[in-house]
Amino acid sequence: MKIERAYTIVTSPGRNFVTLKIVTDQGEYGIGDATLNGREMAVVAYLEEHVIPALIGRDPQRIEDIWHFLYRGAYWRRGPVTMTAIAAVDMALWDIKAKLAGMPLYQLLGGKSRDRVMVYGHATGRDIDACLEEVARHVDEGYKAVRVQAGVPGIASIYGVAKKDGEPYEPADADLPAEHVWSTSKYLNHVPKLFAAVRERFGDDLHVLHDVHHRLTPIEAARLGKDVEPYRLFWLEDCVPAENQEAFGLIRQHTTTPLAVGEVFNSLFDAKALIENQWIDYIRATLTHAGGITHVRRIADLAGLYHVRTGFHGPTDLSPVCLGAAIHFDTWVPNFGIQEYMPHTQATDEVFPHDYRFEDGHFIVGETPGHGVDIDEQLAKQYPYKRASLPVNRLEDGTLWHW
């Protein structure tokens, strides 16, 4: 069997998605998600110029060999563009292999470790009261776990909080980067009040999570972790930028609040010290940005040795192809923790027909051979690419900060 054709499909049903389709000489095909939010066309160029020509004629069943061919062979290893391109190939090849085997992907990975996959949803509000209403809506919809982000008095606009209450937030919301202004002291004073209100209204059983989005220093993160300990968060996410993995050692010394990190990671080497030193509790590196199933499986296996569990990134800027493959992975992986879930728009769900389903705060994996997600290429053509950029953040004195 040979790879006969491969091509990218860029579509924007509400937001941009890049999909790689690989077709074999025997008519079977697989698809992979290649969406890197705000840098979509860099991955398209990488795939079209450097990857696809080298795939034609190769045996699609040699997933491991093709992975190393693209990783080692490029010489320039790692990086989000390279690893997203490799991930898309890898996901499409696993889709093909599972279809050839006549099995849903989770069976090829090793079968079910659980019947269903717990997810967390996103509650956001301009202030604490509006945010509590959104938490209540999620609880009514069956969610067992909710990420809680509220506006902070004195900060005009903030990542992760929707512009209008009740609507999802969209980080890539402008042609060129929007500029936000950030105040760490205002934020640190406000977050414990938010979680006190959440526990008071919803009691002890609801799992609550919070995303700091990389904006603190290690000692500030340590303080926040301590301050929210009484509210028993499921996790505190991305509390500092993680290029310096040792920073998490400092935070860990000060707090028992569980720590999650890794949505921007693209390799096991981004997380090696974090995992081996048990500085974190959840690893968020996901299939689309970290080299696909073949590589994330290695990360998860290493994590399992150190009591670190998975908590895959799952925003709307990863396509349903990534989410579908992730649900298979989550259903199999022994050290599963939780799966992030932001529902896609109806238009996106129509472009990407899929067989996973949400029920009572969990995803139930589908039984279709492959990863269970397809693309309607005709419909995709109705939604042309439109450049969209992520914001930047400045401190009140104008210093460019993490966002």
Ligand SMILES: O=C(O)C(=O)C[C@H](O)[C@H](O)CO
């Ligand atoms: O979902 C999350 O936890 C995020 O932090 C979302 C990111 O900001 C988003 O994926 C950036 O593209």
Ligand SMILES: [Mg+2]
């Ligand atoms: Mg995040």
